Each structure stands twice: as C-alpha cells, then as structure tokens.
Amino acid sequence: MRRSPRDTETSVRRVSRRGLIVAGLQAGFMGLLALRLRHMQVEQADAFRLLAEENRINIRLIPPRRGRIFDREGRLIAGNEPAYRITVVPEDAGDVGAVLRRLARILPLTAEEIERVRAEAERSAPFLPVTVADRVSWEDVSRVAVNAPALPGITPEVGQSRVYPTGEGFAHVVGYVGPVSERDLDRYADPEPVLRIPRFQIGKVGVEARYEEHLRGRAGTRRVEVNAMGRVMRELDRQEGARGADLQLTVDHRLQDYVRARLGRESASVVVLDVERGDLLAIASSPSYDPNKFVRGIPGADYADLRDDERRPLASKTVQDAYPPGSTFKMATALAALEADAVSPEETVWCPGHLEVGGRRFHCWKRGGHGHMNLDEAMRESCDVYFYDLALKVGIDAIAATARRLGLGQAFDLPMSAVAEGLVPDREWKARTREARWRIGDTVNASIGQGYVLASPLQLAVMTARLATGRDLAPRLVKSVDGVEVPAHQSAPLGFNENHLRRIRQSMHAATNHRRGTAYASRIVEEAMAMAGKTGTSQVRNITAAERRAGVIRNEDLPWQRRDHALFVDFAPFETPRVAVSVVVEHGGGGASTAAPIARDVTLQALYGGEPPLEAYPSAARSRIRAQQERLRRDRAAEEPGGGRA
Secondary structure: OOOHHHHHHHHHHHHHHHHHHHHHHHOOOHHHHHHHOOOOOOOHHHHHHHHHHHHEEEEEOOOOOOEEOOOOOEEEEEEEEEEEEEEEEEHOOOOOOHHHHHHOOOOOOOOOHHHHHHHHHHHHOOOOOOEEEEHHHHHHHHHHHHHEEEEEEEEEEEEEEOOOOOOHHHHHHHHHEEEEOHHHHOOOOOOOOOOOOOOOEEEHHHHHHOHHHHOOOOEEEEEEOOOOOEEEEEEEEEEEEEEEEOOEEEHHHHHHHHHHHHHHOOEEEEEEEEEEOOEEEEEEEEEEOHHHHHHHHHHHHHHHHHHHHHOOOOOOOHHHEEEOOOOHHHHHHHHHHHOOOOOOOOOOEOOOOEEEEEEEEEEOOOOOOOOOOHHHHHHHHHHHHHHHHEEEEEEHHHHHHHHHHOOOOOOOOOOOOOOOOOOOOHHHHHHHHHOOOOOHHHHHHHOOOOOOOOOOOHHHHHHHHHHHHHHHOOOOOEEOOOOOOOOEEEEEEOOHHHHHHHHHHHHHHHHOOOOOOOHHHOOOOOHHHHEEEEEEEEEOOOOOOOOOOHHHOOHHHHHHHHHOOEEEEEEEOOOOOOOOEEEEEOOOOOOHHHHHHHHHHHHHHHHHHOOOHHOOOOOOHHHHHHHHHHHHHHHHHOOOOOOOOO
16 A cells, blocks of 8 residues: 555654654753763862772881880880781671781791681771781791782781890889770870871880880871782882880980899899989889790790799889888887977987887887986987887877978879879878878887888888988989980978988997997998988788797798788988989898898998999908909890990
8 A cells, every 4th residue: 555645744754753853852962971081070070089099008007116215324125126027908808808818828827816807807997007927037928928819918027126235224214115995095085097006016114105205206197009819019109107216214224234133133222322413213013024934925924923923023113012011110200299399319219128108018129128318319229119109209290291291102204104102101191091090009019110100212211311311302204205304303491400310320320330339240331421221121021929929930930921021211422412322122131131231232332333442341341342243244144135325
C-alpha cells in the first residue's frame, strides 16, 4: 500500500523534530559534561592533586634526639646510641597479620610478639609506625631490605636508644626511660603525636621523668613517596625537629663512684652537700641496679630479683626513705632548749642510766649511766637522759619548730621520684592524724629522734649544713639546662642566736675529736680538715623489760632485719665548713662502729677531691685504710664504664 505524499511529509516532520530533541539533549549533556570537567580540572585541580598525592606520599614523624645528662665535670651519665629496629606502618601493610607472618620467616618472631604488634597497630593511628623488633643486628636489617617487595609497610630504621654508660652509678638519681603507657598519656590533656608512636620512650623515674619536657625535644617530619605496595621509594622532604636540652647535674661522678664502692653491698645511703651553694656533690643509695636493663626491656626474672631483694636496690633511699634519726636529732633538741633559755650549757643533769617519767622508765643507751652531764659532755657521749630532761623543760612544740627550721619535716623540690617529707610531730599533728592527746612520753621519745620522728638522709644533710652555716641552705641537683645556669637558692640567716649555734658546733666537734667522744675512732687527724659530727643509732624493735634484766641482745646476734639502723652526720672542715655529710646504714648496728667510718672516708674524699693522704687518718687505722684504699681502687677500676664529655 502506497503512502500518500501528505503522510510522508508528516512522518518526515516528526522524525526531524525528534532528532532535533535528541541532538539538543546530547548537546546539553556534552555541555554539562564539559563544564563539570572544567570545574574538576581547573577549579578543583589542587584538591584532586592532594588526593592523588595522599595515595603515594606519606608524612612520617621523626622522633627527636633526647637530651643528654652530664655530671658537674662534664662526664656523660645518660646519652644516646644508634639502634636498628624494624617497623610496620599499618595503612601501608594492609593485612598486618599476614605481613608479620611473612616477616617471621626472616626474623625470629614468636606468635606472642606478632600478636603484640597487631594489638599495638589496632590501638594506634594507621599512619604511625609500630616497632616490630628493636635492637636488631645489621644482618637482620639487610635480610629485611632484600625482601622488601614482599613485605609491604615493613621498614628497617636506625634510631636512637637511651644508654647509661655509668651503669649503676647514677640509677637512683637519673632514673631511666621506658615505652609510653596509657597511664603516661593520661597525664596530658593533648598528648603530642610523637607520644602515640608505640614504644616511644619517655622518662619514667628520677631526673629523666621530672625533666621530660626539656629532655624530649620536638619531633620532625619527613615526606616519603611509596608505591602501591606501601614500599618507600624515595624521601621527598624532611623537616628536622629540635633535639632535647642537655642537662648538667651538680653531682661529681668521681665522688659518687667512690661512695658506691665504699658502701659495697650495704643497704645504705650517703648524701654529700656543698654548704656554700647547696649543690649535691654525691647522693647515692646502695645497692643499686643497672638502668640499661629497663631501657632494653628487663626480663621478668631479673625484675623479680630486684623487687624481692630485702636490701631494696630499686629504692632511692636518700630521698624516698625516712628513718628515726636517733641521736642525730639531739642537736635540734639542744638548740631548742638554748633558744628558749630553758637551760644553760654548763648546767648539769644526773644520769643514773634511766629517767622515770609518768610511771614509765626511759633508758639511756649506757646501762650504768653517765653521771653528771652538761651540754658538751652529753652531746660528746650521747647521753639520752640529759636530752630527756631537756625535752621536759622545753616541750615538744619548741623542739618541733626548731627541727623544721633546720630542714626536717619538709620535702625539698628536687627532680627525683617520691621525695619524702619525713615527720616532725607535735601536739596538733597527733590530734589531727591520730585523734589522740599528746603524752609526755611522746616528748621524751622525740627528744632523741625516736617515737614518731622521721627524717630522710637528704634532710639530715641539710640539717647539718644549716647548723654549720646558720643559713637556710636548700639542696640543688640540676646545675644547668642547655648551658643556662639554674639559680641556686639564695640562703638567708635562720635567725638563731649565733652563740647557741657555736655551742652546738663545739659539742659536735667534741663528739668526734674528744677521747671520750662516740666518734673519736673515726676522727680526721689532719687539723685543717677536722670534722664535727654526731653518731646516731635508731631502734627498729622494742626491747622488753625481761631482755633488759637478762642483758640486751647485741646487734650482731640478731637477724639482719631486727638490727638497729646506724647513722652519722658531720660537716668539715670545722673552722671553715665546705661540705656536710649524712650516712644511714640500714640495720647496720651502731652509728659509731658502722656509719661514722663511712662518713669520715667520704668526707675526706670530698675535701681532697680524690684519695686523701694516709696522714689524715688516725695512726692506728692507717694500715687498714691503706688496704681498703687499694681494694676500692681495684674495684672501681674493674667497674669503670666507658663515658664521654660534653
């Protein structure tokens, strides 16, 4: 059937119209596409370039170099050493577990270590590197580098690790570093990104912890190009961070080494204080430990040995521990009585070996008594009954106030961990803390440094320095930060009557240099170096009446934990004091027999700046001292670590 011309014309018009519509739609779509392409290629070019770069460029943190720590002579006591490690970046690795299992064919990784890395990777940001193995050998690094194409996200790195070249010498002062823990992060409101790098090390105790902000420094960054497998192809840019500040301490490494050698394995502590500026020249606790073990990850068995040792090598006894000061407290009692005009130095007290107070008998250390004693004689021979009588005359509040002015009962601001405040008790303290009334027997006990009274070896050294100078000296441990001097405390007069202070010093001199003095055997015979000191013995057990009747058991016949603590304090030279020393030997027995000889040897070492001449010692002791010096020389030479200077 043939279509009419009219129908044909109508059909053509319809087709042409539809074609125009379709063509118009196509043209509009192409126009919109062109506009979109222009928008993306021109106006959003920077944004898409950044997205592309994020797929091939990573920004990684560069841990800062930790500041070093030196002694007062410039001897390195905490530094850094190169250490190779293997890290993994989770976002580059993809399946971290699978990559670690492949890595385990090259490195000796246990299943527990693999699980530890996976757990750390899940906790940390995906772009932060996680340490897989630390302190690996160069051979391990080489094997990992050769197999890098099969190990996406795995990178061998060389970093810095903390090292303590003096080993045990400054462990209780400097402390040690360790990996950042959740507890560490909780101390910061907004932790720095570098602190979130797993196993990044920060100071845990001691100076390392207290000066963490100075020592840590500021992290740097580097931009690296990676391929599709996450392998680093090249470094594009690097911005170095700022290294940590170097610290210089006031401690003298030679004196510190001598003190440690002299203490040996005693459970003891020694503090040597410069009485002019308050610098701590030595502050040592014994026994000690090697902080390098904590940096490298101390085995559980080794830590258990340290923790369970009855002589407590982990404790910084010089500042953390507080002991009954025993007779070293008698200077505070005597000075309080003189200041209150409660006694004259020549006034005597009869000592029959005990004093009856409130229906209770308080004994003197000398069972048969000392007879008539004045101040000098009582201090010289450490007569307890004399000081019981003084305390009853002056009262506990005056004694406590004097003791606090001398530095007891306060925590000094030192960058060491857990600095103890000690305790100087009085009526208000007992009512507040014990909800009990102060009794006259408490005053009697306190007068000889027993009962509630507690003092750290640091506080005893400060007390001795203040008695020697009459000024409110305060201890200083950090000498400078990055070469900038840390100001010493500007001491001021304590306000005591100088005649009273002079009398106390003379009585301490008699205790050390008079033939009947308790420390006469440990005197310094070189007149220009003569010291003034005081022995102390503090009980750690109660002596029953039955034991007194039968005879008090000697310390050497008791188990070690039940023996008395031995104490001694001194300053020297007597005429022009330069150093103050305190020694506490836990369960050492008598202060005269155990602590005083150590203090005398340490004092001479500090005054001479090295080994003193034998002529400074009593003639009867010189052969023994010669043998001791030779032994200590050998011991120190055997332990001499490698070190460096600033």
